[in-house]
Amino acid sequence: MDMIDLIYTFERANQLFLDYPFDAEVIKDKETFAKFALAELEAEEIEQLVKISFCVYCKDEIEIPAWIIECNGKLWFENGELDNN
Numbered sequence: 001m002d003m004i005d006l007i008y009t010f011e012r013a014n015q016l017f018l019d020y021p022f023d024a025e026v027i028k029d030k031e032t033f034a035k036f037a038l039a040e041l042e043a044e045e046i047e048q049l050v051k052i053s054f055c056v057y058c059k060d061e062i063e064i065p066a067w068i069i070e071c072n073g074k075l076w077f078e079n080g081e082l083d084n085n
Helices: 028-039 043-048 066-070
Strands: 004-010 016-020 048-059 074-078
Touching: 004 043, 016 043, 016 066, 028 048
Parallel strands: none
Antiparallel strands: 004 016, 004 048, 048 074
């Protein structure tokens, strides 16, 4: 089974570490992945979120999209919103 390790970094809270099974549709683009990753958080956590670091483990033949390599497995957030810079 393919897995994603997620590390959530918050402004005023301890980091949160989670592992999830996933299918290729989840990583097709940055926005879809962000929705997937944010679904596990409470609204207060999303407001404090600074960064999601992640690592994708594929046992199947899934092509890793270029956006994952380009962002180096990190998504940055500001005021609860994905920072696309």
